[in-house]
Amino acid sequence: xxxxxxxxxxxxxxxxxxxxxxxxxxxxxxxxxxxxxxxxxxxxxxxxxxxxxxxxxxxxxxxxxxxxxxxxxxxxxxxxxxxxxxxxxxxxxxxxxxxxxxxxxxxxxxxxxxxxxxxxxxxxxxxxxxxxxxxxxxxxxxxxxxxxxxxxxxxxxxxxxxxxxxxxxxxxxxxxxxxxxxxxxxxxxxxxxxxxxxxxxxxxxxxxxxxxxxxxxxxxxxxxxxxxxxxxxxxxxxxxxxxxxxxxxxxxxxxxxxxxxxxxxxxxxxxxxxxxxxxxxxxxxxxx
Amino acid sequence: xxxxxxxxxxxxxxxxxxxxxxxxxxxxxxxxxxxxxxxxxxxxxxxxxxxxxxxxxxxxxxxxxxxxxxxxxxxxxxxxxxxxxxxxxxxxxxxxxxxxxxxxxxxxxxxxxxxxxxxxxxxxxxxxxxxxxxxxxxxxxxxxxxxxxxxxxxxxxxxxxxxxxxxxxxxxxxxxxxxxxxxxxxxxxxxxxxxxxxxxxxxxxxxxxxxxxxxxxxxxxxxxxxxxxxxxxxxxxxxxxxxxxxxxxxxxxxxxxxxxxxxxxxxxxxxxxxxxxxxxxxxxxxxxxxxxxxxxxxxxxxxxxxxxxxxxxxxxxxxxxxxxxxxxxxxxxxxxxxxxxxxxxxxxxxxxxxxxxx
Numbered sequence: 253x254x255x256x257x258x259x260x261x262x263x264x265x266x267x268x269x270x271x272x273x274x275x276x277x278x279x280x281x282x283x284x285x286x287x288x289x290x291x292x293x294x295x296x297x298x299x300x301x302x303x304x305x306x307x308x309x310x311x312x313x314x315x316x317x318x319x320x321x322x323x324x325x326x327x328x329x330x331x332x333x334x335x336x337x338x339x340x341x342x343x344x345x346x347x348x349x350x351x352x353x354x355x356x357x358x359x360x361x362x363x364x365x366x367x368x369x370x371x372x373x374x375x376x377x378x379x380x381x382x383x384x385x386x387x388x389x390x391x392x393x394x395x396x397x398x399x400x401x402x403x404x405x406x407x408x409x410x411x412x413x414x415x416x417x418x419x420x421x422x423x424x425x426x427x428x429x430x431x432x433x434x435x436x437x438x439x440x441x442x443x444x445x446x447x448x449x450x451x452x453x454x455x456x457x458x459x460x461x462x463x464x465x466x467x468x469x470x471x472x473x474x475x476x477x478x479x480x481x482x483x484x485x486x487x488x489x490x491x492x493x494x495x496x497x498x499x500x501x502x503x504x505x506x507x508x509x510x511x512x513x514x515x516x517x518x519x520x521x522x523x524x525x526x527x528x529x530x531x532x533x534x535x536x537x538x539x540x
Numbered sequence: 541x542x543x544x545x546x547x548x549x550x551x552x553x554x555x556x557x558x559x560x561x562x563x564x565x566x567x568x569x570x571x572x573x574x575x576x577x578x579x580x581x582x583x584x585x586x587x588x589x590x591x592x593x594x595x596x597x598x599x600x601x602x603x604x605x606x607x608x609x610x611x612x613x614x615x616x617x618x619x620x621x622x623x624x625x626x627x628x629x630x631x632x633x634x635x636x637x638x639x640x641x642x643x644x645x646x647x648x649x650x651x652x653x654x655x656x657x658x659x660x661x662x663x664x665x666x667x668x669x670x671x672x673x674x675x676x677x678x679x680x681x682x683x684x685x686x687x688x689x690x691x692x693x694x695x696x697x698x699x700x701x702x703x704x705x706x707x708x709x710x711x712x713x714x715x716x717x718x719x720x721x722x723x724x725x726x727x728x729x730x731x732x733x734x735x736x737x738x739x740x741x742x743x744x745x746x747x748x749x750x751x752x753x754x755x756x757x758x759x760x761x762x763x764x765x766x767x768x769x770x771x772x773x774x775x776x777x778x779x780x781x782x783x784x785x786x787x788x789x790x791x792x793x794x795x796x797x798x799x800x801x802x803x804x805x806x807x808x809x810x811x812x813x814x815x816x817x818x819x820x821x822x823x824x825x826x827x828x829x830x831x832x833x834x835x836x837x838x839x840x841x842x843x844x845x846x847x848x849x850x851x852x853x854x855x856x857x858x859x860x861x862x863x864x865x866x867x868x869x870x871x872x873x874x875x876x877x878x879x880x881x882x883x884x885x886x887x888x889x890x891x892x893x894x895x896x897x898x
Contacts, residue, residue: 280672280673284671284672285672286671286672286673286675286676288620288675288676334866334870337870338869338870338873343618343671343672344612344613344616344618344830345869345873346672347618347620347672347675348618348822348826348865348869349866349869349870351620351675351819351822352822352823352826352862352863352865352866352869353862353866355815355819355858355859355861355862356859356862356863356866358858359855359856359858359859359862360859362855363855363856363859472679472814473683475676475679476676476679476680476683479673479676479677479680480680483669483673483677487670513690513691513698514691516683516687517684517687517688517691520680520683520684520687521684523680524665524680524681524684527665527668527669527677528665531668
């Protein structure tokens with residue numbers, strides 16, 4: 253039963269990792285941009301939620317909604333003012349700019365909030381759990397993170413395949429020039445994509461900030477988990493990313509069970525093993 | 541360097557062409573470079589210990605910047621995991637001297653071989669990640685080695701350890717340097733490390749210069765810009781990249797070992813620090829100018845100057861460097877040197893091929 257518990261906790265942890273990964277996967281899918289500041293933007297979102305709660309005294313849910321709007325706007329402006337200028341055939345400039353952004357956000361947070369670690373308070377909800385079987389209880393907060401991850405994927409899939417915005421996303425991703433001929437302004441499409449990516453990152457930040465402490469230096473690790481979930485799941489498949497996040501989560505909880513110091517390393521090793529065995533991931537969407 | 545060739549366009553009249561790399565300025569620049577290197581070699585006879593220590597740091601960063609410029613700028617392998625090689629080189633040095641009792645000089649070479657071996661092993665795995673995902677993949681590798689080294693208890697585990705004094709005291713050549721310059725052992729060690737890193741910097745820069753000017757340099761650039769086309773004309777793109785990756789791994793490991801011979805204190809967090817060994821290095825190359833040999837030299841001087849004025853502010857220093865790097869990418873993507881050189885047509889270390897009619 254102890255091992256079953258480990259696996260279940262890992263799957264629940266996978267929900268958080270999926271939320272980390274969705275934003276990264278989204279903008280890579282639409283504009284071939286790998287955002288090296290993704291993890292730091294998640295941590296920035298967590299600090300913003302924290303700040304909104306502390307300064308206006310509003311509950312977590314309200315602060316989350318406010319921050320989602322804020323981060324969407326930030327993403328839109330970030331794309332139009334900064335990233336748009338460096339996107340092109342050469343993959344180096346956008347990588348270097350987002351890497352620079354990562355360092356800037358980390359040190360900006362350090363200057364603004366100090367190096368103390370914080371946590372998002374959700375009151376009694378944090379500790380609620382249901383006993384599924386003797387020795388196996390599921391915390392409501394981790395469970396809701398997983399359910400929200402599934403909900404966000406379903407919502408994104410619906411946007412992609414059922415709305416005109418989604419059609420514009422897919423058209424721009426497939427062939428930017430032809431999409432432009434059809435009257436799509438690709439610059440706004442890209443900006444909306446980055447905005448949605450950062451909005452999803454707020455949800456990821458809340459799910460993460462409720463279960464673990466965060467400080468300005470925790471961003472890069474979020475980026476690595478997100479990336480590992482995407483690659484394990486297979487590029488271009490959101491449901492694959494969910495499975496990838498769960499595989500990563502289970503690998504980490506099993507590693508932590510053997511020795512708490514091995515948690516992160518076990519996740520990295522599982523990722524490298526997967527890269528060795530199935531380099532295209534579990535559910536690759538695009539064929540070579 | 542000149543080459544000759546005959547190009548026959550469409551079978552029409554023969555036109556003979558001459559390929560030329562280099563200008564008159566570059567001959568003078570070569571002489572000036574030799575003069576600067578000789579001056580730097582003789583410096584320990586006059587300079588203070590503080591300046592020598594500063595220059596060790598500058599030369600370490602410059603060499604790392606040149607190496608990253610080679611692998612990312614010319615090779616197109618944009619790694620943000622260079623700290624893996626630096627850290628492994630550092631841990632190689634400590635393992636070889638503390639655990640195996642080797643002399644530091646041979647330990648440095650051995651550390652380079654260790655990182656080359658690791659590069660050879662992880663390379664094929666990383667090359668499976670397409671384009672930009674290679675960058676994060678290299679970061680995962682570096683993090684994995686940091687966590688592995690933190691588990692390695694004989695070298696202090698997560699807290700790290702100091703290099704025992706005996707290791708450095710018995711170093712080959714130390715007593716010679718001590719007598720030559722009449723220095724105490726600690727200062728003599730700094731001078732030895734300084735000469736070592738100066739030697740490595742000169743070798744690395746010269747090797748990059750010769751490589752980029754050679755036909756292999758042309759091949760690797762072709763592989764970066766048009767992979768399919770390069771393969772179709774018979775360039776073994778994968779093999780060239782792989783060899784380059786291993787060579788950069790070797791050299792970066794050697795630099796890491798030298799840097800930690802001077803620091804004489806190791807910990808996983810410092811040796812595998814993404815900020816110290818990759819962020820700074822990237823910023824130096826970006827600010828100076830990607831894909832030029834002069835760029836990293838200009839970049840490291842800016843970096844040193846900023847360090848002098850802003851280092852005491854910690855986070856603010858990194859923030860400034862980051863903003864400066866982003867600004868450079870946005871408004872002068874060729875960097876300080878690249879922009880100025882393009883404006884005035886300067887080339888100190890010429891890498892561009894000119895096709896001239898005879």
